[in-house]
Amino acid sequence: MEHKQPTFIQQNTLFGMLIGCCCVAASYVFFKQTGNIYANPSLDRIITFLFVIGLFMQIRRYRESEELKGYISYGRALLTGMYLSAVAGFFYGSYALIIYSKHPDTLENYLMYAESLFRQLYPESPWADNMIQMLQAFTTPVSMGITEFFSKALMGLIYTLVIAFILKKRKPE
Structure with missing residues (x-):
């Protein structure tokens, strides 16, 4: 029986979900302690750290897979990285939608803060x-969920620009 190699989607979706779930878990811990998930520099740094580490680990892991055999182009x-960021952003955006839906006081506090x-x-x-009226x-x-999705996807893209440059490796000719 022939051994099938996992596809790009199979290899990266699960890890993107893991990055998103780690960000959700960190955010939920802060939410339980402070009652909000906005305007929190500590949470922002933790989520950024999780994104950078997750992107680096998975892009490197994907580069070393059987499919790519240790070589990956910048593109x-x-x-x-963009795909991983979109998957993680989807999870975090869904979480934000749930938090703001189930806890309307959090949305009110956000509006008062703004x-x-x-x-x-x-x-x-x-x-x-x-x-303020708008x-x-x-x-x-x-x-709020859509905004969180796009902000996390964009943040991931920005960090991926650097990480992809660091991890690119061309095949010797």
């Missing part, structure tokens, strides 16, 4: 009032 490494920030930056400005009108659990 393939970039594609791998309002106080606008008032500090633009005191006595009608522009701040307009921005924020209140468009901020829903779904919009």
